[in-house]
Amino acid sequence: MALDNKIDNQDKPSIQDMIAKKKNGKNLTSITEKVIPVLLFLIAAVSIFTTIGIVYTLLIETIEFFKRVPVMDFFTGTALKPLSQNPEFGVLPLINGTIISSIIAMLVAGPIGIMTAVFLSEYASERVRRTLKPMLEILAGIPTIVYGFFAFTFVTPLIREVFPSVEATNILSPGLVMGVMIIPMIASLSEDAMTSVPNAMREGALALGATKLEVTFRVVIPAALSGIIASFVLGISRAIGETMIVTIASGSSKNFTFDITQSMQTMTAYIVEVSGGEAPAGSTIYFSLYAVAMTLFVFTLLMNLLARYVSRKFREEY
Amino acid sequence: MKYVDTNQVQKNMNSRLIKNNILKSVFFLATIFGLIVLAVLIFRVIMQGASWINMDFLTNKLSTSPDRAGIMGAILGTFWLMLVVIPVTLILGVGTAIYLELYAKKGRFQGFIQTNIANLAGVPSIVYGILGMTIFVRALDFGNVVLAGGLTMSLLVLPIIIVASQESIRSVPQHLSEASYGMGATKWQTVKNIILPAALPGILTGSILSLSRAIGETAPLVVIGIPALLIPFPGGIMDKFTVLPMQIYYWTIDSSLVEEYANLAAATIIILLVLLFLLNATAIFIRNKFQKRF
Amino acid sequence: MATLTKPNIKVKRQVISEEEATSEVAATTKQNVHKKTVYDTKDLNLWYGDTHALKDINLSIYEKEVTAIIGPSGCGKSTYLKTLNRMVELVPSVKTSGVITYKDKSILDKSFKVEDLRTKVGMVFQKPNPFPKSIYENIAYGPKIHGIRNKKILDEIVEKSLRGASIWDEVKDRLKENAYGLSGGQQQRICIARCLAIEPDVILMDEPTSALDPKSTLRVEELIQELKKDYSIVIVTHNMQQAARISDRTAFFLNGEVVEYDETDKIFTNPSDNRTEDYISGRFG
Numbered sequence: 001m002a003l004d005n006k007i008d009n010q011d012k013p014s015i016q017d018m019i020a021k022k023k024n025g026k027n028l029t030s031i032t033e034k035v036i037p038v039l040l041f042l043i044a045a046v047s048i049f050t051t052i053g054i055v056y057t058l059l060i061e062t063i064e065f066f067k068r069v070p071v072m073d074f075f076t077g078t079a080l081k082p083l084s085q086n087p088e089f090g091v092l093p094l095i096n097g098t099i100i101s102s103i104i105a106m107l108v109a110g111p112i113g114i115m116t117a118v119f120l121s122e123y124a125s126e127r128v129r130r131t132l133k134p135m136l137e138i139l140a141g142i143p144t145i146v147y148g149f150f151a152f153t154f155v156t157p158l159i160r161e162v163f164p165s166v167e168a169t170n171i172l173s174p175g176l177v178m179g180v181m182i183i184p185m186i187a188s189l190s191e192d193a194m195t196s197v198p199n200a201m202r203e204g205a206l207a208l209g210a211t212k213l214e215v216t217f218r219v220v221i222p223a224a225l226s227g228i229i230a231s232f233v234l235g236i237s238r239a240i241g242e243t244m245i246v247t248i249a250s251g252s253s254k255n256f257t258f259d260i261t262q263s264m265q266t267m268t269a270y271i272v273e274v275s276g277g278e279a280p281a282g283s284t285i286y287f288s289l290y291a292v293a294m295t296l297f298v299f300t301l302l303m304n305l306l307a308r309y310v311s312r313k314f315r316e317e318y
Numbered sequence: 319m320k321y322v323d324t325n326q327v328q329k330n331m332n333s334r335l336i337k338n339n340i341l342k343s344v345f346f347l348a349t350i351f352g353l354i355v356l357a358v359l360i361f362r363v364i365m366q367g368a369s370w371i372n373m374d375f376l377t378n379k380l381s382t383s384p385d386r387a388g389i390m391g392a393i394l395g396t397f398w399l400m401l402v403v404i405p406v407t408l409i410l411g412v413g414t415a416i417y418l419e420l421y422a423k424k425g426r427f428q429g430f431i432q433t434n435i436a437n438l439a440g441v442p443s444i445v446y447g448i449l450g451m452t453i454f455v456r457a458l459d460f461g462n463v464v465l466a467g468g469l470t471m472s473l474l475v476l477p478i479i480i481v482a483s484q485e486s487i488r489s490v491p492q493h494l495s496e497a498s499y500g501m502g503a504t505k506w507q508t509v510k511n512i513i514l515p516a517a518l519p520g521i522l523t524g525s526i527l528s529l530s531r532a533i534g535e536t537a538p539l540v541v542i543g544i545p546a547l548l549i550p551f552p553g554g555i556m557d558k559f560t561v562l563p564m565q566i567y568y569w570t571i572d573s574s575l576v577e578e579y580a581n582l583a584a585a586t587i588i589i590l591l592v593l594l595f596l597l598n599a600t601a602i603f604i605r606n607k608f609q610k611r612f
Numbered sequence: 613m614a615t616l617t618k619p620n621i622k623v624k625r626q627v628i629s630e631e632e633a634t635s636e637v638a639a640t641t642k643q644n645v646h647k648k649t650v651y652d653t654k655d656l657n658l659w660y661g662d663t664h665a666l667k668d669i670n671l672s673i674y675e676k677e678v679t680a681i682i683g684p685s686g687c688g689k690s691t692y693l694k695t696l697n698r699m700v701e702l703v704p705s706v707k708t709s710g711v712i713t714y715k716d717k718s719i720l721d722k723s724f725k726v727e728d729l730r731t732k733v734g735m736v737f738q739k740p741n742p743f744p745k746s747i748y749e750n751i752a753y754g755p756k757i758h759g760i761r762n763k764k765i766l767d768e769i770v771e772k773s774l775r776g777a778s779i780w781d782e783v784k785d786r787l788k789e790n791a792y793g794l795s796g797g798q799q800q801r802i803c804i805a806r807c808l809a810i811e812p813d814v815i816l817m818d819e820p821t822s823a824l825d826p827k828s829t830l831r832v833e834e835l836i837q838e839l840k841k842d843y844s845i846v847i848v849t850h851n852m853q854q855a856a857r858i859s860d861r862t863a864f865f866l867n868g869e870v871v872e873y874d875e876t877d878k879i880f881t882n883p884s885d886n887r888t889e890d891y892i893s894g895r896f897g
Contacts, residue, residue: 015755015769015811019731022759029504036506037421043413044422047435047480050473054445057452115348123342124349132349139352141594142359143534145563146587149570150359153366153580168574183352209331211338234440241442243537248570268444268537275451275541293448297441304440424704493741497803500699501754501810502731511757516744 058297061290065089068284074291080254080265082274082285089288091295093256097264098299101175101246102239104260108179109235113186114228120187121194122216133188140184148248151177156249169251169263178245182235189234193227194220230311237303241296243268267296363591367584375585379549380565384578389586394551395464395559396533396593402468402555403475403532404525410472411479411528412514412521418480419487420509439477446474447541455542462543464555470538475528482524486517519608526601530594536563562590648675650814650844651696656710658691658868660703665691667868669710673814678836678845680859680876682852684891688868689848693816696846697733698726715813731758734807736817740799740824742791742806747774747783750791750802754810769809777805778835797828804835815839817847821854833858852892856880864888 066074069089077090116136120129156173160166166173197220205215221228251263252273265273270292279286378388414435422428450470460466490513498508514521544560546568552559566583573580651673658666666688673679673696681689694700695712698719712719719729742750751770760766770787774780779801783794791802800820807815817836821829836845836858849855855862856876863873864885872879872888883889 015760015809016732018760018765019755019758019810029507032506033504037417040413040417040421043410044417044431046410047414047431047438047476050438050449050476051434053453054441054449057449058445061452112348112351115345116352119342119345119349123345132353135353135356136349139356141530141534141598142356143536143563143590143594145534145536145566145570146359146363146591149566149580149583149587150362152570153573153583154359154362180352180355187349187352209327211334213338213341214334237440241440241444243442243444243540244567247537247540248567268442271444271448272537272540275447275543281456289448293445297445300440300442301437304437308436491741493737493739494743496699496702496737497735497741497743497806498753498757499702500697500730500735500737501757501806502727502729503753503757504727507757511753512743 054297058290058294061287062294065284065287065291068287069291078256080256080270082288087284089284089291090256091267091292093254094265094267094270094292095295096256096258097171097246097250098240098266098268098296100258100260100264101171101178101250101266102236104172104175105178105182105239105242106232106236108176109182109186109239110232112179113183113231113235114190116183116187117190117194117228118216118221121191122212122220136184136187139180140188142181144181144242144244145248147177147181148174148245151245151249163261166261167251167263169249169253170261171246171250171264172260174245174249175260177249178239178242181242181245182238185238186231186235189231190224190228193224193231196227197223226311226313230307233303233307233310237300237307240303241268241300243272247272267292267299271296360591363584363587366581367586367588370581370585371588375582376589379551380547380560382547384576384582387582389562389565389589391548391551392560392562392565392586393589395561395564398464398552398555398557398559399468399471399561400529400533402465403471403529406469406472407475407479407528407532408525411476411525412483414476414480415483415487415521416509416514419484420505420513435477435480439481442537443474443535444537444541446470447538449473450538451542460556461558462545463557464552464559467539467542467544467559467561468555470542471532471535474535474538475532478528478531479521479524482527483517483521486520486524487513489520490516519604523601523605526597526604530597533561533597534563534590534594536567539564540567562586562593566590647677649673650675650715651846652711652713654711654713656692656695656712657708658688658695658700659707661705665868666695669870671863671870671873673844673846674861675844676840676842677860678840678847678858680855680862681846681848681865682850682855682862682891683865685850687865689865690818692865693818693846693848695720696814696816697730697735699730699735701726731810732812733814733816734810734812736800736803736807736815736820738819738822740796740803742794742799742802744790744792746788747791747794747802748787750806751809754806758810773805773809774802776808776839777801778831778838779805795828797824797831800824800828800832801835804832804839808839812843814844814846817845819848819850822850829854852880864891866891 074089074091076092077088078092079088079090080093081088120132124132151173152169155177156166156168156170159170159173160168201219201223202215205219206212210218246266247269250265250269252265252269253263254265254270255262257264271289274285274289279289374386375388376393377390378386380389380391381387414431418428418431422431447470450466450473454460454466454469455462458466494512494516495508498512503511539561544564545558548558548560550557566586569579569583569586573583649672651671653669653671656666656669657664669692671692681692683689691700695708696714700706700708708720710720714729714733717724743753745753748770751773752766755766755769760769771780771784774783779798782798783802786793791799794802800823804815804820821832824832833854836847839845840860847855847859859876861874862876862879864871864879864883864887866887872883872885874884879888880892883892
């Protein structure tokens with residue numbers, strides 16, 4: 001029966017003949033084959049140029065800055081008075097503000113993030129998981145400017161309601177809100193680490209009569225520890241680099257203090273303040289922008305490298 | 319003699335189970351904590367801003383007077399910004415992904431680019447702002463116009479679209495490209511006709527996500543220098559501009575001076591969130607619609 | 613049924629000259645010296661990295677015959693098949709030595725364009741792998757990439773190829789639909805039709821029915837018998853009954869070597885090597 005479908009093509013040139021004829025004018029194809037890889041390589045190189053661009057611009061101006069302000073003064077100075085008659089450029093107040101806001105954020109995001117991860121990976125049914133996860137992702141998709149608005153117009157007044165001594169701009173409120181912002185990141189990365197722990201390990205413990213809780217703390221979390229630590233490090237890196245929330249809600253006080261009810265400035269907020277203030281190019285303030293940005297860049301880069309190192313080095317071989 | 323005292327185990331078991339159940343509730347509460355905050359945030363914003371949204375608000379120019387202020391300029395600015403970001407990120411992002419997945423020899427150089435992209439993804443957005451200000455605004459002397467902002471944003475979101483496109487290309491089964499090579503197709507013919515179309519849904523989803531990141535991002539534009547009160551509407555990529563998040567920023571920090579500015583900020587946030595919601599819904603729609611069939 | 617008895621008068625350019633008879637490899641059967649060969653393999657060796665996957669292969673593939681390659685998994689039969697259109701090069705770190713000539717052209721030379729080779733040599737894969745495009749676009753893919761854009765010609769090629777793969781009647785009303793809506797057996801015949809669309813000389817088939825149900829397998833086997841009139845077919849199969857049913861010649865591969873290569877009847881009734889006998893009687897593999 002397959003036979004009757006057969007058709008022939010007596011009077012027509014064969015397809016191979018047509019192809020052979022087309023081949024003659026096909027230099028274009030072979031040129032394309034040679035040009036495309038080169039083109040794609042150049043495009044891929046853009047990402048390298050971006051890195052070079054970042055490092056180069058930061059470095060050049062930072063060097064210029066350190067010609068005017070001694071390196072030691074910058075890194076050990078606790079006074080930051082860029083606009084005063086005798087300007088001082090100590091970066092410690094900014095580093096202090098950055099670290100304190102990150103600690104507050106991590107105190108919120110760390111525990112809640114990991115508990116969320118435990119619930120989603122160990123307790124929640126597949127259906128609950130599939131409802132909750134996308135909702136948490138919404139949290140991660142809210143622009144930071146919106147969180148900034150929320151911290152400034154809602155969380156701060158709320159805190160001041162309870163503790164009237166808290167200033168209108170303070171580091172506590174943006175720290176807390178930043179924590180909420182980072183929860184989804186830690187939750188999702190930790191959950192990935194936990195779900196990749198093989199079920200056989202859980203079943204081994206469950207079969208001995210362990211409760212889910214015990215399995216979680218004695219089996220799953222230790223096995224997933226490197227992933228969890230990596231998620232924390234990335235969370236810290238995110239908090240260090242966060243700009244709009246702290247800029248809006250923490251004000252621009254450059255005091256070197258540990259009082260979280262007061263205004264503090266982070267490195268990122270300083271960059272916003274100085275660049276928004278139309279610092280004249282060539283002034284020391286202008287160059288201080290780059291020195292601070294360089295410090296910030298190095299901080300976050302180290303954190304990211306650390307996170308990758310941790311998750312690679314301590315990856316358990318199941 | 320028995321090593322295990324059954325009664326003792328039984329007694330312990332009860333308390334262990336209670337502990338398990340209590341902590342389960344704690345974990346659940348932690349999980350929904352973020353969602354509660356999200357609900358409060360959205361509720362607050364709507365309460366504060368919804369009544370300020372009307373036709374005038376959407377179509378008016380900026381103004382210092384809260385009653386007459388509108389966000390048409392910011393909407394147009396966001397639009398023009400996207401007109402730069404979309405083509406630039408698509409070409410650079412998808413091109414890089416194709417190169418890394420299909421052309422680069424697996425080796426040290428490919429690994430180097432890959433690591434570099436991962437590091438770029440972790441660079442704070444404000445550092446990109448400084449790059450943009452130094453290179454595009456000053457060195458290339460574009461000024462603080464749409465093009466400078468768009469290129470800066472493109473570099474910022476590039477890692478997102480690269481990684482998404484790479485994953486999408488990687489998930490195209492090998493046997494499809496084998497079939498194409500088997501027909502005598504060249505590499506580029508196979509990439510163009512088989513691999514890219516099959517990877518397209520994933521690439522589109524990734525590009526929409528990177529786009530929504532660019533729409534909501536503020537910090538780099540602050541550094542580039544966006545005027546607080548820009549009256550004329552932008553009409554091209556070489557015009558000065560403002561965008562929705564910038565407007566939210568200025569109104570929020572000035573709300574201590576004029577209280578109604580907070581309401582304007584909230585109203586603008588609603589518009590921004592609706593825009594982002596629509597974009598993400600499109601991404602999810604594309605993802606579901608073109609679930610892979612191979 | 614009118615076309616049933618029509619002689620096949622398909623015109624093909626014959627590149628092979630008289631000398632081809634002398635180019636035949638001595639190790640293969642002598643009875644059919646008058647038959648033309650399409651492929652001659654001489655002392656082919658192939659390595660994946662350090663793994664020696666093919667050892668001193670000497671084999672000739674004859675025109676308009678079905679040549680089956682059988683052997684246990686990992687014996688190198690698929691590797692050999694993929695060497696015939698150089699698809700094996702998609703695996704990095706492949707090294708070859710020796711010579712394969714396709715119609716007197718040495719195809720393993722780096723200067724030989726693989727695209728030209730693959731235009732003459734079609735391939736059907738283990739798992740049906742239509743493109744996620746319409747049935748029409750699947751068939752038209754080959755002609756299109758080779759520069760044939762005329763809509764009328766394409767329409768003709770699509771119909772002819774689908775008829776050639778005896779699936780035209782099943783799909784003629786749904787040419788615009790996605791090929792993934794078809795059953796596995798239909799998909800495989802679409803893949804064969806896709807091959808036919810560029811009228812290759814040779815069709816390589818890599819276990820083409822291993823993913824199909826018995827009924828679909830039978831259809832594809834019938835089709836192969838039919839295609840033999842116009843095409844030289846090399847089929848790798850793990851199914852010995854299939855080899856016995858459809859092939860004219862059979863090569864038995866073991867551990868990267870050709871143990872025996874002869875007419876199928878001989879291999880299955882009176883093999884000269886003990887190992888062949890062990891394998892076809894199911895003692896290993």
